[in-house]
Amino acid sequence: MVTTGKLFVVSGPSGAGKGTLLARVLSAADNFALTVSATTRKPRKGEKDGVQYYFLSEEKFDELIRDDRLLEWASVHGAYYGTLKSEVKRHLAAGLNVVLEIDLQGARQIRAKMPEAVLIFIMPPSIEVLRSRLEKRGTESSEQITRRLETARLEIQSADEFDTVIVNDDLAVALAQLLQFVHSMHDTVTG
């Protein structure tokens, strides 16, 4: 049987633990690849161009939109973020399952364009836990945290648009649920 990679979209509020969970999934399953998005956000301390993101000027980002090189894009918390078509194609061509870690607006665009994509929502146990995680992370100002919590409330209301919702209270439990889900989805493709 010919196997092709599947497209997974992972969304959820900032601070829900998407990054940590995905890093674990990627180290537990070698046939999954995470795409590197383009953004106009400034790099945080320790972030490198081409690793966490391709950090671009607004002019360069506009050029990507104009040249139709983005599969989806959105303005999130005052910056632009987008998935490069080339990144997705490269991984799918290598037979890998592709994981996009993108916001709700991007997830909706993927659902419309590629109905076969699998949408996963990572849910924080509560807004209070989210607030304390963002404060502990210390990468955003209190103004930015307030903005992210406002977005989080809206995102949580849309969780039922996703194929599955994983509540990230206990990391080990959430990881086990996520792995089980992606493997069950993957099995439906590879038989």
Ligand code: 5GP
């Ligand atoms: P951060 O700045 O914390 O890395 O990411 C902020 C938000 O942007 C997160 O919700 C993240 O999922 C989203 N994001 C990252 N890359 C993309 C992308 O390529 N497209 C879209 N639509 N959202 C993205």
